Amino acid sequence: MLKKLACFTGWLLVLCLSLLFSFTLGLWQDWRTSSILVFWLLMLLITVLLWCVGHTLVLVIKGKKGRRLFEKFRLSRREFVLKAHWKTGASIIKRARRQREKLPLYLLLGDRCGKSTLLASAGLPTFYNDADDTLIRPTRTLRWWFFRQLCVLDVSSNFLSGSPAVAQAWKRLVQWCTSMPAPAGVIIAIPVTSLLNPDLSALHALIRQQRALLEPLVRRFGEQLPLHILITQCDRFPGFSLWAQQLSPEQRLQPLGYTWSHPPHIDGQDEQILHPLFSALKQGMSRVRLSMGRSVGLTATEDATLLDFPETFSRLEPVLRYAVASLCEPNAYFRHTSLSSIWFCATEPLDENRSRRTGLFVHHLFANHLKDLGLRRSKQRWLHRPHVKKACVLALSLAAVWITVSAWLSYEYLQTNVRQQSPDNLAKFLAKDEQRHHLSLRYLPFLPLIEEQRQIAETRLIQSPSTKRKPQVSLDAYQWQVLRAAPEEQRDLILSLADAVITWQQMRTGVTLDELQNNPPVKKALLQRNTLKKLSPLSIMAIERHYMRTPEGERWLFTAQRLLETLVNHDPALQWLVAPEVMHHPLQAAAWWPSLPDSITLSGLWTLEGEKTLFGWISTLEKAVAHPLPILTQEKTRWPTRRQDAWRQYLIEVSAHLSSVSPSGIPRTQLVAMGQNKSSAMQFVHRTLHELQDITVPQAQPWLQTLRQLQQLSTEANASAMVRRTTQIDRQVRQSLTDWLQGSRDTKMPGRAAPADRAWLHWQTVRNKAVKEAVSQGAPDAHLTRALFAKNENGDGNPITDLLPALTALQEHLTPQNTDAGVNAVWLFYQNDAQRLAANAIHQSTCWLNEQWKRSVIWPLGKNNDTRDYEQQQALSQQLIGDFLRGPANAFLEKDKSGLSAVSFAGIHAPLTAEFIHLVRHSYPAEKLLDIQERESTRDEDQITALVAKVAALEAEQNALSKKSWKLNINSMPATVPGGAQLVPTGTQLTLSCQNGEQKFISMNFADTHGFSWQPGHCTDVTVSVMFPGFTVHHRLYGEDAWPTFIRRFTSGEALFQSSEFGEDADLLEQTGIKHLLVRFALSETNEIETAWQAWYARAQNIDELNTQIADLAFRSEQHTNTPISALPGDIAQCN
Template identity: 50%
Template sequence: MFKKLACFTGWLAVLCLSLIFSFMLGLWQGWSTPGILLLWLLVMVLAALLWHSLPELLLLIRGKKGRRWFTKYRLSRREYVLFNHWKAGASVIRRIKRRRTHLPWYLLVGERCGKSTLLASAGLPRFYGDSVDGITAPTRTLRWWFFRDLCVLDLSSNFLNGAASFRQAWSKLARWCTHIPAPGGIIIALPMSQLMRGDLSQLHALARQQRSLIEPLVRHYGERLPLYVLVTQCDKFPGFSLWQHQLSDAQRQQALGYTWSVPPHIDGQDDTTLQPLFTRLHEGFSLVRLSMARPATLSAPEYNALLDFPEAFARLEPALRYTLAALCEANAYFSPATLKSIWFCAAEPQVENQGRRSSYFIQELLTRHLPALSLKRSGLRWYQRSFGRTCCYTAAGICALWLAISASMSAMRLRPGLAELAPDKLAAFVAADEQHATLALPWLPFMPLFNQQQREAETLLARIPVTARPARQTLEAYQQRALHASPAQQRHAILQLAAAVTRWRQMQQGTPLDTLAEAAPISDELTQNVYPPTLSPLTRLALERYYMQRPYGERWLQNAQRVLENLVNHDLSLRWLQAPDAAFPPLHAATFWPALPDSLALDGRWTQAGEATVNQWMAEIEAAAGRTEPVFQPLRESWQQVRQQAWRHYLIDVTAHLSPDETGTVSRRQLIAISQNQSPAMRFAARIVDELDTIAPEHAQPWLTTLRDVQTLARAGDGAALLQRTERINNQLRQSLAAWFQGKSQTAAAATAQSAQQAWLAWQKSRNSAVTAAVAQEKPGDTLTRGLFTPGQQKPDTNPLGTLLPALATLQERVSPDEPDADVAAVWRLYQDDARTLLANAMASSACWLNTQWKSSVIWPLGKNAEKRSYEEQQTLSQQLVGNFLRGPAKPMLSVDNNGLRAAGFAGMTLPLTAEFSQYLRNAFPPDILQDLPQRTTTKVQDRKATLQAKVAALELQQSKLEKQVVKTTVTSLPATIAEGAQVIPTGTQLLLNCQKGGQVLSSMNFADKADFTWQPGQCRGVTLSVTFPDFVAVDQINGDDAWPWFVSLFSSGETLIDSRDFGDSAELLKRLGIKQILVRFAMSNTQPLEEAWQSWKTNADEISSLTQQISDLNEQSAYPQPDELAAHALSGLPDEIAQCQ
């Protein structure tokens, strides 16, 4: 139990470790998961094969220690002991075989018949193992007997009738016996007692047991393993012991039996099968009987028995024949066996020591007959055996038949009178004759005749007169013509010369004419000779091959290769190789988008077809040159990078021509193609990925990597749900294993890949929803754009078009989290084409529906009963109908900007309204016409304006009350002077307060004069201060509603310095007099009421001014005309079509 558990645990560990190793290697190499599992299965198969072949490998390599250790744990205890016994003798046989010495060995089987006693009592020396003749013990398993010229492997009778373990051990022992040199035969021991008893059923059972035992070896070796029957215990036959005692010692050592020179056919019903055996025995017995005298020691009965012994012994023939039939007859259960000899022997107790026995008639059998028989059989040649002779006769008959058939067919192939054939027919004959395979069996014996016939035909062709060309001049002229040609013509000339060089080399190698004729013919300007124009192309080809196989043809080929090298290397930029050609036509963008111009195309050499064509050209040139051209190496190294650049520019150009704001309807087939990832943009993206699939990921540019990632998501999304789930689980498993092998948690890349897949599915769901809605709409309507221009009025997921571009933006963020450059942005503009196509289809459908509504709700009602209405009534009706139309079906499809009403838009795309209708809306209607009256801006402005006007009226009433207040202030004048001193000093002052009711004056000659001044808010707007000098008067004028309050606050301290610049026209005169400041003195009394009255009036005036400004702003804001205030518009201004409906 422990051994089974250990074995199971070991195999489980091997399975797990091999699986981990396979995944590590596969993830490192970037293999697919099925490939990794296939590798794992292959490793398991190899491990199983190694497990079964390891014992043999250990036996062959490591020797005894390894064999002993490994076999101990692979075999059971009994099998291990059996193996040790067998190995002891097998090693001796192998060692003798390696010395190239012949030592035959035989297998001895029998059931408790004294066979081991017979060998032990033979009195022959043994050369291995225990050579002491002791009391023989029964053989438990097996025993090796090594005599001088023979080895016998004695098997225990337990293998015949033992337990199942012995039968299992015998199967392994039989397999071990096949690993050493083949045995000389199998000796089957039959006890005399069984034959004498004559029980046929028991004899049959015994024979079948022995036949079943030796069947594995007989099946393995076949006729090479003869059977030898040894009848033991003959001393039990009446008279046998008496008879052998009358013989001499030398006679008792001879072999008693018979050997067939030709193996007999065993038939249980044939009485003559054993006749040779018993005839010879009877003759021998009779001769011995005649030579005997009557011994004096024998009684009369014993002597009679001795005389009757030969005839009595012959009565064993039926039982022996029946036993041999059961043993050797062929049937459906056993392989055919060959009987070689039958021998009789005995082992009788010694007279001196009854515990020991002496064997008779066995000595010469072991020392002479059996070794001789093995030598005779080993020296037999294979062709001397029956099967070999049959094979030889069969081969000779086949060869004779082959020669006869070949002769008849060759006679039909040989054609006389070749010299009488015309050149074209002669060339056709050569071509037809070459179609026969050179080493075909029907022609092989007579190939020299066919070769001679072909040489004769070519010699006859060579008699045709031709004009030879000089190789150097002809090929150099060809080179000059090619160098002066255009790049495309240069390439044609180079390829033509390369093809000719390849053809000439094939001609030198003896390629058949039919094979040469399959390719394009060699140009007439490159042939070695000028051939008559009457010759057929096949005849010219045959002549060209004939002359090319001559020494002059070798020189011609060398010159042609030199010219080819010159032409290939004359232009290192390889313009001739990359020139346009019809073999790789340009890839037009109109193939995907028919509306794009034909001029937008990719050079054909950057496609896979172009790349394959260029590679084929280079391969043809290098094959003709016989080496790799160094001039092609830079092109090969930079080809993939240049291809990427070409496709990158092409992608940018194509996406730049895809108009993002054009609208138009899409057919149902195009919509279904979009849902199946077969739109022009998706087909173009798939074409780019397929064209550049040979570029390794590490060499791919960012835009190509992004495109591949998105296409991978698209392909994963195209599969069935089960396949998608399987692929997702596969990716997660691989990413988890990769992270585990690296000793860290799952990377952010795995999460990014999963989120990218989810984003792609979200984008695909939004796109398919939009396609489903578009396909379901049978006629133009506003359902596709419903809620698109006013998203706040509906749920965000109501219209799938509203989530289409955001879903694509999310996908872009997941796939390209970094700021994309121009190349990557072009990739995403390509994928935006589907979204914009669906959006354009929706807007075109809505525009057509709106145009229909315009005609049914405006144009048709105006035209109905128009003759019954006056022009003014028509104008009024038109205004009413247009207003209802704008507030009704057109309201969701219009928007407002600084210029007025315009067509609504989404994602940079607007409804295709006509310019005439847009101009009509801006000129005839205010922006708030789309709103209800309470919600219009003008209504709100008027309400605000009325509120402000009411506040202004209340403040104006309060202001008028404040202006009626009278405030009296007493002013006392004091002397004015120049504080810094001057040549002229003031002589007096005058103060004048200007009010609406008149002026109030205080004049003083620098004395203390006093006057009362009366001031009303808003009624006194000026104060004049005059300073009198001897020759002039300096006047300072102060204006404004705050002039008097400000003047009073200025002299609140009783005096103030007034700068000379404040005196207006007198400022220059004061400056010349050196007067900078004048000190003026006035004493003010009762100023507090004045300050309070002024502050109240000023605060009220400021509020009135602010409200007035707000009213003014509202007036400017509401400067647009109102619908009921609009002037009548001409009816001819109404547009007939308001949308560009396709």
């Protein structure tokens, strides 16, 4: 049990360590989790496979396993014996081949037809065989017969049995045959008894067995394997032995048969197939028959048989034709075979030894004929075969055509007189000549003449007048031109130099003029030679290539490379490399937002295509200088940061112009696109992510990370709940594992990403709901802005009010406490969709409000206006406008310091016209939008009423005081001039003017007494007069307080007056030199008068203050005047 537990623990530890290794490698290479798991599984699979292979090899080496695996490659006992016999003869044939000895090989096939007896009785010596070949014994497997110049492989008739083991052995034998040179032919042995058998089905079965056995060889060698049919046991044909006995011994050695010079076409319906064979046999036998004469020892019957033998033997033709057709005619199962010859032979026992037999018509067949046929066949393999002859004729014909065409083309080429051609024509000639060299087979027979012509043309071209330029002078001038140019021009000049260096390098490697023309042209300032004539670019290129291949050209190239390296390093910031270019069109913000100005652009160099172009420039520069440049390598390293900085600035600039959104309608297609995350802002975001997709995670700046997080949230939101959950777990596991590998302690909590996902889903839900309402909105209506400007309105919730809060919540989850301007710009793009939805809602509502204005104000005023006078029309307009302001327009107006103005939401103001705002501000107070109890005018009227009541009360009290009269007794004393004067006063006069008359007190500087009666509010004028001889001066006091003021001044019994206090009479005093006057009046008790005055004056002040308040309140309520009907606007909102 402990052993099993330890084994399980060990395997589990190995799996965990391998998984940890896979995750460490995958996180380092920034692989996806799925790729990491696949890599882990592949690693385990490869490990298991290697272990299994190693274990299996160990077992195979030890001999414990693998027998079944190699079972099909093992040989059975029969096959082993067969291979042993095969290798014996095959080694002899290979040795003869190595010794270049021609030893044709024939395969002999037959089914118990005496073929082995025939070979043994041929009377030919054999080689490489110690056994007695004259002994007749059946062939069990194979038997090699090596004659002097011929080899025959006798194949046992057992192979025709068709048993699986024999069939498998035959396949082996065919495989071994194909590993050697093709046999000279196959001899098919057919016994004559099969031809004499009237049952043709037996003959057909025999032939088909042989044909099936022969098919693998035919499939392998085809026409290279001719067939030779050998009819054996002819001694069993009636009269054949008798006829053979009449022949001489030499004639018995000769072959009996026929050989076709060309393989005949085998057709079973053609009766003339074997006609050449039997015609030749009959003709020969007839001649032999004439030479035989009549033998003495023959009976009449034998003599008749002998005489009739040629005709009798010809009867074999139909049966033999049937056999040949069955053997050679192609069909759906067997291929076509070529018939070469047919031979007849037999064997007879020897008289002295009946166990031995001698062959008839066999000796010369194996000794000469088959050898000659095999050798002729070997020679015919490549020369004497019909198709080879045709191929040779075709090749000779093609060669003749080739030479003819080459002569014609070369003549056209050589007839050009290059010695009299212009330089431009010579350059074209050389370019055309180089094209010919690419297809030089056309001109190969006359290539020396063409080469001579080309050399003459090149020499003539180089002789064109030109002057040599010094590399230091020319390249230094070019350097000075580069350093003085603008960054864009510097880049063009440096790249032109790099292209020129590359072109020069190609010139030195032998590149053709046509290929060089594909390169950018070399600037004139960089050419080695200064041509005196105007030449074509091709001519200049040819001359430049010639001189570039010289040692001076090599030095020129080296100097140009050093100059190029110097120019690349002259600006460490590489401003010339990243300068704006015109090859790639800049990204214009107007492509996504047509309302934005065309000046908001991003250089195309910062896009993916621009990056490819820049890296292509860098590659060109490094290729030109032939080694990497550190400054360019550093630029490639910091290029991702520079690209992000450029895009960040672009996003900030675009978002700044998108921050202010004005109310406007959104087409239905754009609303649908907005619901599918395909709005202009989202398309711009997707383009940004696409252009920066090659920025790796460690290289990404905060704003790009935020943008990718939002994109990831969008992708996950479209997935199913299971996929989202799996993604969250994957992200959490990767983050936790990364923190653990880095040794970070502040690992994130497992559920930290869930609030961001929920915030994103909430934002998407609210936005989609707002989009759905906007799409379903038909005619303009105020439904989209319900509860948008006033939170206390009744009705269901408006999703637009939740758009910005939902986005703010998402922003707090993803980028809390953010201070980066790029991140803020990213959020402004998402905020733009919310603002556009709000602007669309406000636009729709204000359009509805404009229709309501026309319907409820303009149209009723125009209806039946003939029946109303102007005052009635004015009153009706005031009523309609008031109802309109308190009704539909109430939600679209708000009060500010200037009065009523258009409402706003998220900085978007309702597009009410300036005329309408002026109308409501100057003709209709803001309080008219409120209920009567909440209006300020109502409160003012209430205050006026209260103040009027107070004023009435105070006036009543004041009137009561005014009705009373207060007495005052005054004693006069002489008036004097302090310090003396030429004139002295002669008397004084005191006058009190009241509503009921004047009261006067005249004293001639005597001690007189007079009583005065005073009523508050009725006496408003007091005059003190001083009489002099000839004139009188007056001092007047005016107002309700005139008498109390007089009393307060004479409380001490006297008052000193300045001369200026006498008004218009002051000049008289100054003329007499009087500056001061001392007037004396002694007053009785004045406390009651002062008390009455104070009481009355206090009430007068209160009344004045209350009247002032009443006047202010009355003025505020009357400051709005009626607006003329002609001033009413036709449209109150910008709805277009």
